[in-house]
Amino acid sequence: MENLGIEIVNLHKKYDDVHAVQGIDLSIKKGEFYGLLGPNGAGKSTTINSITSLVKPTSGNIKILGKDIVSDFRYARSQVGIAAQELSNDWFFPLEDLLYYQAGFYGVTRKDAQQRIEYILEKLGLYEHRKKKMRMLSGGMKRRLQIAKALVHDPQILILDEPTAGVDVELRHDLWKYLKELHAEGKTILLTTHYIDEAELLCERVGIIDQGKLIVEDTVKNLKSMVNKSGIVIHTKDRGLNLDQLLDDFKPSITHNRIEILTKTPNIDLPKIILKLSENNVIIEDIQLPQASLEDVFLELTGRKIND
Amino acid sequence: MISNWVGFYTLSSREVMRFFSVWKQTIIPGVVTTLLYIFVFGVALENRISEIDGVSYKIYILPGLLMMNVITNATANAASSMLQMKLLQTLPELLITPLSSLELSLSFIIGGAVRGFVNGALILLICWLAGMPINNLFFTLLSIFLVSWSFASLGLLIGQLSDSWDQLALIQNFVITPFSFLGGIFYSIKMLPVWAMNISLVNPIFYAISTLRYATLGVADASFKSSFIFLVVFATLSTVAAVKTMQTGKKIRF
Numbered sequence: 001m002e003n004l005g006i007e008i009v010n011l012h013k014k015y016d017d018v019h020a021v022q023g024i025d026l027s028i029k030k031g032e033f034y035g036l037l038g039p040n041g042a043g044k045s046t047t048i049n050s051i052t053s054l055v056k057p058t059s060g061n062i063k064i065l066g067k068d069i070v071s072d073f074r075y076a077r078s079q080v081g082i083a084a085q086e087l088s089n090d091w092f093f094p095l096e097d098l099l100y101y102q103a104g105f106y107g108v109t110r111k112d113a114q115q116r117i118e119y120i121l122e123k124l125g126l127y128e129h130r131k132k133k134m135r136m137l138s139g140g141m142k143r144r145l146q147i148a149k150a151l152v153h154d155p156q157i158l159i160l161d162e163p164t165a166g167v168d169v170e171l172r173h174d175l176w177k178y179l180k181e182l183h184a185e186g187k188t189i190l191l192t193t194h195y196i197d198e199a200e201l202l203c204e205r206v207g208i209i210d211q212g213k214l215i216v217e218d219t220v221k222n223l224k225s226m227v228n229k230s231g232i233v234i235h236t237k238d239r240g241l242n243l244d245q246l247l248d249d250f251k252p253s254i255t256h257n258r259i260e261i262l263t264k265t266p267n268i269d270l271p272k273i274i275l276k277l278s279e280n281n282v283i284i285e286d287i288q289l290p291q292a293s294l295e296d297v298f299l300e301l302t303g304r305k306i307n308d
Numbered sequence: 309m310i311s312n313w314v315g316f317y318t319l320s321s322r323e324v325m326r327f328f329s330v331w332k333q334t335i336i337p338g339v340v341t342t343l344l345y346i347f348v349f350g351v352a353l354e355n356r357i358s359e360i361d362g363v364s365y366k367i368y369i370l371p372g373l374l375m376m377n378v379i380t381n382a383t384a385n386a387a388s389s390m391l392q393m394k395l396l397q398t399l400p401e402l403l404i405t406p407l408s409s410l411e412l413s414l415s416f417i418i419g420g421a422v423r424g425f426v427n428g429a430l431i432l433l434i435c436w437l438a439g440m441p442i443n444n445l446f447f448t449l450l451s452i453f454l455v456s457w458s459f460a461s462l463g464l465l466i467g468q469l470s471d472s473w474d475q476l477a478l479i480q481n482f483v484i485t486p487f488s489f490l491g492g493i494f495y496s497i498k499m500l501p502v503w504a505m506n507i508s509l510v511n512p513i514f515y516a517i518s519t520l521r522y523a524t525l526g527v528a529d530a531s532f533k534s535s536f537i538f539l540v541v542f543a544t545l546s547t548v549a550a551v552k553t554m555q556t557g558k559k560i561r562f
Contacts (some may be wrong), residue, residue, distance in 0.1 A: 015562075052404040055562050074312065074406040082404055088397040092329050093322075104318025105405035149401060 005030045005157050005188035011060035013046050020046045022212035033183045035203030036192040039306050043212040044192040052082050081150035085161040087142045096130035099152050106153035120148045140171045157188045196294045210302050225264050227292040227300050232266050234259045237283035316411045323419020338377040338427045346438050360496050361527040370435040371520040372493030382424030382456045383463035386416050390467030409554040420460025428452035447523040454539045455516040461546035465553050487513045497529050512542050
C-alpha cells in the first residue's frame with residue numbers, strides 16, 4: 001500500500017514463556033498522528049522496538065513506507081527517527097557533537113547536517129547548552145536531546161516511546177506544541193503513552209493495546225462514543241414536578257434535584273431536554289456535560305483501569 | 309559490504325575520538341608502566357639476570373611488554389566502548405541507524421586497533437630510546453597493527469556478550485593477563501618444561517610476542533614465517549568471529 005507510513009502484519013513476539021505481542025496488525029497512514037495506548041507491560045515498547053529492529057519479532061512483517069524493514073533495512077531505518085523511553089547517557093562528547101555523530105550514522109555529513117542541527121537545537125531550547133556534556137544537563141534537557149537525536153536526519157516517520165514520562169508540566173506542554181508542529185509539517189508520528197490526556201490531545205487515531213493484543217482502534221471521538229458515558233447532568237431548583245415522567249424518553253436517573261442522563265448524542269438531546277423542562281416551568285440551576293474519556297473506553301473493554 | 313560510508317566513517321572516528329578525549333586514562337598509563345619496567349629491570353635487576361639468546365634481559369622483555377600493552381589497550385577499548393554504550397543506553401540509538409552489522413563491527417574494531425597501535429607506537433619509541441634495536445621497522449609496525457586489530461575484534465566480541473563490568477574484568481584478569489604472561493614476555497619458552505612449552509604453542513599471544521621479538525631483536529622462539537602467518541590467520545578469524553556475533557544480535561537486539 002503506497003500511502004502507508006507504517007504497516008505491521010501479524011506481529012508476534014515470544015520471550016521464553018511470555019507471549020509479549022500476540023498478532024498485532026497496525027496500519028498507520030502517511031502523515032497520521034497515531035497513538036498506541038495501553039498500560040505498562042502491554043506490549044507497546046515491544047511493538048515499536050520491532051519496527052526499529054531492536055527487537056527481533058518471532059513472526060510477522062513490518063514495512064516502512066512500503067519497504068520491508070529486513071530486506072530494505074537501510075531505506076526503512078533512514079526514514080524513521082525514534083526517541084526511546086529510556087534516557088541515554090554519554091560521558092565523552094558535548095551534546096552538539098552527539099547530534100553530529102547521530103546524523104553521521106544516518107549518512108548525513110557534518111556540512112549537510114549543520115543547518116538542521118542548529119535549527120533543532122534552537123527549536124528545542126538547547127542551543128545555549130550545546131557545548132555541555134550530558135552529565136551537566138537536567139532530566140528535561142536530556143529528554144529534549146533525545147527527541148533532537150530522533151530528528152537530526154529529518155525522518156518522515158517519528159516514533160516516540162512515552163516521550164513525556166517523568167517530564168514536568170511545562171516541558172510536557174512545550175513538547176506537545178512541538179509535536180503538533182511536526183505533524184503539521186507532514187510527519188507521520190507514532191506515539192506510545194499511558195497518559196490518556198496526551199493521546200486525546202494529540203492523536204488522530206488511537207489504538208488500545210492490552211496484554212499483547214490490539215483490542216480496538218479508531219478516532220478518539222469514535223472511541224469515546226463507544227462508551228455510554230457521555231451524558232448530561234442537570235441540577236434543577238427543586239424537584240417539583242414528576243421529572244421521571246417528564247423525561248421518560250431519555251431514561252433519566254434522578255436523585256433529589258439532580259438529573260443524570262446517559263446518551264451518545266448529548267448535543268442533540270440537550271436542547272430537547274431544556275425545552276421540555278422550560279415548558280413545564282422547571283428552573284434549571286446548572287448544566288454539566290461530563291465527557292467519556294479514553295480511560296472509560298479502556299475500562300469498558302478490559303474491566304480494568306489503564307494505570308492499575 | 310560497506311555502503312554507508314559516511315556512517316562508517318562517523319562511527320570509526322567517534323570510537324577513535326572517544327579514547328583520545330580521555331588520553332590520560334588511555335594512553336599515558338601504558339607509557340608510564342613501560343618506563344617503570346625499564347627502570348626496574350634496567351637499573352635494579354640488570355646485572356643479576358643473565359642474557360637470553362645473547363640479548364640483555366632488559367631489552368629481551370621489551371617487545372613482550374610492548375605487545376602486552378597493545379593487547380590490553382586494544383581489547384579494553386572495543387570491549388568497554390561496546391559495554392558502556394549498552395549500559396548507558398546509547399547502543400539502541402546506534403542500532404536503529406542504517407549501519408549494517410559489518411559496518412558497526414569494523415568501526416568498533418578500528419577504534420580499538422587505533423588505540424592499541426598508538427600505544428604500541430609510543431612504547432616502541434620509548435623502547436628504541438632505551439636502546440632496543442629495530443631490525444625491520446615495517447614488520448615491527450605491521451605486527452603491532454595485526455595484534456591490535458585481532459584483540460580489538462576479540463574485545464568487541466567480549467563487550468557484546470558481557471552484561472556488566474565485573475564480567476569484563478573477569479575476562480581481562482583471568483584470561484588476557486595470564487595468557488600474556490604465559491606467552492613469554494619475561495622468558496623464552498625454551499626455559500619451560502615440555503608440557504608448558506606445548507601449551508604455549510597454542511597461545512596466540514606467544515606468536516604475537518615472538519613475531520615482534522624477531523622483527524625488533526632478530527631473535528625469537530618460533531620461526532618468523534610461521535608466527536607471522538599465525539597472526540594473519542588469527543586476525544582474520546577474530547574479525548570473522550566479531551562480525552558474525554554482531555550479526556546474530558546476541559545480547560544487543562532482543
